Amino acid sequence: MKTVRINLGETEYQDQHYDPRGVTLQPGDQVVVETKWGQGLGRVFSTFPLFPDQKITEPLPAVIRIATARDRANEERIRRLETDGRAFCSRKITEFGLPMKLVDVKASFDRSRVTFYFYADDRIDFRELVKDLAQHLHTRIEMRQIRARDVGSKLGCVGPCGRELCCKTFLKEYEPISVRMAKDQNLPLNPSKLAGMCGRLKCCLRYEHSMYEEVKRRLPKIGSPAEAPEGIGIVKTRNLLAETVVIELEDGAQITVKAADLIHVGPPLDEDGPRGGCGGGGCPSGGRGVGPEADPTHS
Structure with a gap:
């Protein structure tokens, strides 16, 4: 089965899979598709067959047709309706003194419904606002409160990394x-x-957090007594990416050692416990071992 990915420009419809229903499509084509709100106008992002191990658990929404000149003209009317609605709504929000921020305005393809996306910290009583919007636009009005993270996905911009926002x-x-x-x-x-x-x-x-957690489990904890080829001491810092630790030796010198090169590592010392590196009781060469569980040389 072949599917197409189409972006309708709304967060909940970004790059969704659609059934082309035999329509030959290319990336960049403008199409009319089915949505849960009726018809919508979108642009083909990519086309590709499903892999053999990919399964579709629910029927895919369908591509109705390639957009016609009439569809594109209707899109221009939709944009004008959205622009008018945005300006009017912004004025009314200021007039009513509502503690809300208008983020986006989207009209349905048949212009029977206009959705206003807004952000607010608390619940807003916008009944009078909806009444005025309906009288002005002569269509059904829907107000949708979104989270702070959704604001970026609606507006879109470039992040500090130089790439468009992930959301x-x-x-x-x-x-x-x-x-x-x-x-x-x-x-x-x-x-x-x-x-x-x-x-x-x-x-x-979050992207790389699981990797850091895995490396943390492999490295000794800060405060652990450790024995390296250069001597024995206490783990002071860890570099998770390089998988190295900084050890303060008994003479006060600090060395950087790869975790794989450590000879022995003991459990972290208690705040009130003995100090002074492995000699304080953490490593077998310190004279006071921590018992069979921590000493692999014990027999």
Whole structure:
């Protein structure tokens, strides 16, 4: 089976699969398709057959036809309707003093419905606003409150990495992001650097987090007594990308060692426990081992 990916320009419809229904399509073609709100106008992103192991669990929405001159003329009328609705709604929001930010306006292909996307911290009583919008636009009005992360996907812009925002191009769902992910990656905890264009933590903090977690499990914890070829001491810092640790030796010198080159690692010392490197009781060569569980040389 061959499918096409079509972008309708709305967050919930970005790059979805459609059934071409025998219509020959090329990337860039403008088409009329089925949506849950009726018909919609979109542009073909790519065409390709499904792989043998790919299964479709639900019927795909269909491509109705390649856009005609009448469809394109209708699109121009839709854009004018959206522009008029945006300007009128912005004026009314100011007039009513509503604590909300208008983000986007989308009209359905048949112009029977206009959806206003807005961001607000709390619930908004917009009944009077909807009444005035319906009287002005002579169509059904839908108000949809979106999250802060959805604002960027609606507006679209370039992130600090120089690429278009992930939420605008390919992200469909937002997984939880925490400051712990930045800490695990040894990133400076600077709010302005960690926040995306939406003001929330960057979604990309999660992309490599599983790899960092895996490396963390392989490296000794900070504060652990460790024995290296150069001597014994305490792990002070870790470089997860290089998989190295900095060890402070008993004489106060610090060395950088690859984790794979460590001879022995003990459990982290308690805050009130003995100090002084492996000699404090963490490594077998320190004179006071930590027991059979931690000493692989014990027999």
